[in-house]
Amino acid sequence: MNLFSFTTFFAQTGKDLGKYAGDIAGKWNSGDYEGGLFFAGFIKWLLSTTEVNSAIPFAGTVNGLMTSLSADGSIFPELGALLITIGVVFGFVNVFAIGAVWSERKVSAHMQCRLGPMEVGPHGLLQTVADGLKLLTKEDIIPRLADKPLFALAPAIVFAGVLMRFVPLPFGDKLIASDLDLGLFFVAAVGAVEVLGVIMAGWASNNKWSLFGTIRTATQMVSYEIPIGIAFVTVILCCGSFSLMEIVNQQGGMLEEFKTTNPCQGWIWHWHLFRNPFMPILAIVYFIASLAECKRAPFDLPEAESELVSGFHTEYTGMRFALFFLAEYAAMYLVAAVAVVIFLGGWWSGIYYLDVVGMGEEDGFLVKTAGVLIKVGVFLSKAFALVFVQMWIRWTLPRIRLDQMMYVCWKVLLPISLLCFVGSCLWELVSGGASVFGFGIVVK
Amino acid sequence: MNEAKIRTEEMLLNMGPQHPSTHGVFRVVVRTDGELVLESESHIGYLHRCFEKCAEGNNYLQVVPYTDRMDYLCAMMNNWGYAAAVEKLAGIEVPERAEYIRVIVAELNRVASHLLAFGTYGLDIGAITPFLYAFRDRERILKIFEKLCGQRLNYSYVRVGGVTFDMTEEILADIEAFCDYFDPKILDEYDNLLSYNGIFISRTANVGVIPAELAISYGVTGPSLRGSGVQRDLRRDAPYGIYDRLEFDVPVGSGEMGQLGDCWDRYMVRMREMRESIRLVRQAVKDIPEGPFCDKKAYRAVKPKAGEVYKRVEGARGEVGFYIVSDGTNIPYRVKARAPSFCNISILDKLTSLSDVMIADLVAIIGSLDIVLGEVDR
């Protein structure tokens, strides 16, 4: 479409949105803010569950500043908290990507009898920073016959798709951007945006090899969402809730009613991994399917380095490529963290005495902070261990061919996951929610 | 392929001279229906360096560095083929120690070449780590060669009348140490890591099956031919040097993991050949006699009588042949080199029409044929 119609479209949309926002704000002001999905209504709905400001000391100050700055002080009372939340999540993703790239290079180097980056910074710690700076200063090349709007938009959509999935993901006890009631469902559904971005990238590159990468990606990512979805459904069935915090809390052995009054009673056998004999199989199915979702080896056909130089992101340079790269590492962390949440106990370490630190009512600020830090540490170490396993698999195994990949998905993983689903249902019916060891307390 | 006849669902894809998996500057124009290859057309000649023309202007000794650079991965065998051809033409006798040294370096070079084939094949299939391990071991061999003759890749070591430098005790000790390090442990590790890996087997078994008659009719030789079950090895069937005194087996494909003559068979023939080569090296190192390492007068003034000769040796990729025509002077009239990779790669276009080949399989087939473009184009 030409520039004129583009502008008028946006102007009209802007006017419509403004009017809609006004309506929503009006509704919110009068206390009626259900269903609003734009501007004030959405933000307020999001903020009604934000609890980061309880763990971060400066949120209150920023919050007060923002409140005093806004016109009537009623529309954005917790904007500060929102900004801090976004900053934390985005910052974590970036810092993790930097660390993950470095550790991937080091892990691969040590497995291959060599040293990896050693020049920039001690043991090459600043190598990724140097690489990032290099990518920032690169010339922005768009192929002449490429579809420019799609080409430019694709990395943003991929990165946004991955970043959105971080919204309901916890980092520790009550450290979550937004404890959505539809947490797990949101994670699965929003991930489809990433597929769209990848398809756009491959198509807009005007390159037959990129097109190959795209076609492979489209089939792969969409197919492997099914076993993942079935794994999610099984866990949701056993827990009775989509919310990720709820799922983790149940692995702490906490009863719904006593969540705020009693300390946890969680030991390692309360984890969903040991809940019934089908769960370990399901966990492995989920892990394999998540490797395919992240386009990691052995499922890295979309970016098969030895066949299609880089697959769908061959034509991308500079910061556009960096966005794809960041998205890949963010997705790696995401699937690992989701696996930790739904199978491996989240932030519960499995040792009762460690979990109980800071949970009591009369504990001082230091002990509470220590408890929070322990939980964050436990969660992150489990997630990083799974990310290490992903790297380990990548550097060991060769690549699967396209038809074999489809065979694995539809004829191996899907039947196994369905069997596990049915088996879990029966187990829940028969055992009434007892775990494998027969004496865990996992109650809906 | 006439472009006007191409249907719009088909795609004309250019696996161009610059591609990560074509093992050199090799171009394949592929007509595909999605991922399925319907027809392929190979184009070579991107690495042609006029070796045969250069040989017509240089005397017999000056041609030796050119033969190195044909198949640069097994240069010793190329040198040996050329030297053996000139020796046959001029009637030069080679001292026994030189023959033993030739066997040692040729077999070590075969191991090095197969290691590279193994590493890069893993890389084509997607396993990056075996490549690094293969190069670590290849580095040890190249260090031995550097001690021996001063270069790591283009040796010009085996010359008419013998070899250039003598093999000292230190180098023999190094070679024995390498054999002890390499033979059972490392090769078993490679088998566990890649050869018997389920994903690798599913990528290479039943892919690119070359029936034995087809291979013979296209002139395929070397491990690619032996992978199809044909018992043919020049070291045993037409022995040269001292191969008739040494004991070794010739591994042949047997359809262990799929059909006979698939990529896995060819790959496994190479892995097993490495063990046999180490066996040969051990025998030669044990029995090497004392004596002169070269007939110096002969190679300083090589001037064969007028005539022609064709001599072939078993290179790492197949039969390396040299056809030399002499007119009585010290400059050859014509040197023709028969390169095994040239004949091996000619079967690619036939394979794509023979069975269902996907793009990923095409990469696997080219890797399993183990071509070196320096040899294909000379």
Add this chain to the structure above:
Amino acid sequence: MNIFKVARSIWIGMGITMKYFLNHKKTLCTIQYPKEKDLIPARHRGIHYLETEKCVMCWKCSDICPVDCIYIEGVRGADGPLQGGYRGQKATLSKFTVDYTVCIFCGLCEEPCPPKCIWLGPEFDYHSTDRTMMEKNLLTDEVYTEGDEVFVEWARGENDRLQEEKKKQKEAEKAAKEAEKAAAAAAEAEEEGSDAEGESAE
């Protein structure tokens, strides 16, 4: 290929990489190049070196070179009239260079040398940013510069001039000798004539 065999083979493969990962200090096989360097063996074929005093200017190394990258100019004889240049025991060299954009490091030039004065040394990291800097002057062990080229051209001119002089001198000597001979013959003829005259007078 049933699923258990595949899983088992994958597990074994992962065990191998984990073993390397845990023992990475012992299995390390690379060195940090510019800081740590490897031992170069004695027979390594790198950049050429020449022992100028021994060179007899036989041109054998230049002839055997398959790619013709050795350029030699000079005068045979150490006590020749050419001023400047590098006086060895047997020859005075004005130019001895190897062009490294052409050299293939085959080592064929080492053997035919009668006094064994050219050899390939251990240096392999010879590099430059410019193609004109890739010719090494073996007489100075430095890059072959324009100053050297000027000297070589002067030496050529000087050589030619000296050859011309020598030729003229030789011709002059020959002419002088001829003149002497002619004078001697004429003197003899006169003597004979006078003897004959003397005889006829008596």
